[in-house]
Amino acid sequence: MKPPAHPSIEELLDASFLILDKPRGPSTHEVTAYIRKLLGVKKVGQMGTLDPQASGVLVIGIGKAVRLLRFVDMREKVYVGVLRTRQAPQNIDGLQAVFNRCLGQITQTPPKQSAVAKRPRQRKVYEFRALELVSNTALFTARVEAGTYIRVLCTEVGKAFGEGKMIELRRTSVGSFSESRCRRLPDLTDAAWEWKEHGDATALQQMLVPAQELLTLPCLRIAGEAAEALGRGSPLAISDVAGAEALEKGEWVQIAGEQGRLLAMAQVEGGKLRPRVVLGAK
Known part of the structure; x- marks a missing residue:
């Protein structure tokens, strides 16, 4: 099974994570509001508020990945x-x-x-x-x-x-994300400027983490009509998805498309994989 190619900047802004080194001074809300405006996206969220005078690791969800934050291991x-x-x-x-x-x-x-x-x-x-x-x-x-x-x-x-x-x-x-993986806010600002002013998104793409890379739940792949049906929010029969037979009732799983892009988070219920968070069919 080939790993997915690194997503485009458009795909990352649609759903990705940012592991940020929050600076002392601004509140967590001010930081997420700044990033939302900087990247021009509708949604930016986080789990694990830090006091204004506290600094350090802050895992941020961008776009549709805001709905995926609860699946990231931050115990x-x-x-x-x-x-x-x-x-x-x-x-x-x-x-x-x-x-x-x-x-x-x-x-x-x-x-x-x-x-x-x-x-x-x-x-x-x-x-x-x-x-x-x-x-x-x-x-x-x-x-x-x-x-x-x-x-x-x-x-x-x-x-x-x-x-x-x-x-x-x-x-x-x-969780498993240490400060060594963090990105600094000034560097994010510079990368966003380079993308907006010169059309070069290379640095920004390196900072944003594809959604599936932070998730540790089992991942199943589907294609064709199954992917289209899932994108509309329709459940899939477990018997129609390779590898799903081993899942237990109530278990959560990632569903990826043929190219490895994350399509949805689904849960086993009544012999079906029921999508609870749908990112879209790709």
Whole structure:
């Protein structure tokens, strides 16, 4: 099975992802609004809001790929940050002992800065480690379940030292996507300018990731009338799609066309592959 050729700029703007290094300063909403205007597309979205003063990995969906963000594996996130306490811990081991109390399954209420409902919810903290300590200021790293608020963790730690707050934060990875894969906003701006002013989309194409490259679900290929029917939102009989017999009820799968382009995300139900997110027949 041949891999798909790299999509054209038009195909990428229709449905692709961007792994961005969000800078400190602008809000996540301001960043996505800027990219939407810069690229001239109708939809740009993300999963995993960062505070304005936080930086780091932000996975962005462009065009139809906004509807695919929920299928991207972002279950774990890693951060580095700076915590400042009112009273200085005696030593880094003492600080680590307090960090250790936050490991495992915890209950958090989103901070007032968050836009989500302020209801207690459970999340998992896999690693919370003090890296350096100078007086009352500590450098730390945390590996957590998506949806964990590092600001709240820092506040909890601070209670053992009179008070504490997070003063700096950077997200270094989301799922399998590390900061080494990130694109900088100024570079994206330059690439978009080169495309608009000189018709050269090479740099921009290298920055935008074809939708199917970030998805890890099983992928089946179809062609001809089946692809046309799927593009109209019609379900396909499992018996008519090679490889579908091994799928279990409720399982999600990618459906690609003959050339390898992603056509839809489908779910097994009632002996059929029912398209839930349709990108189009190609």
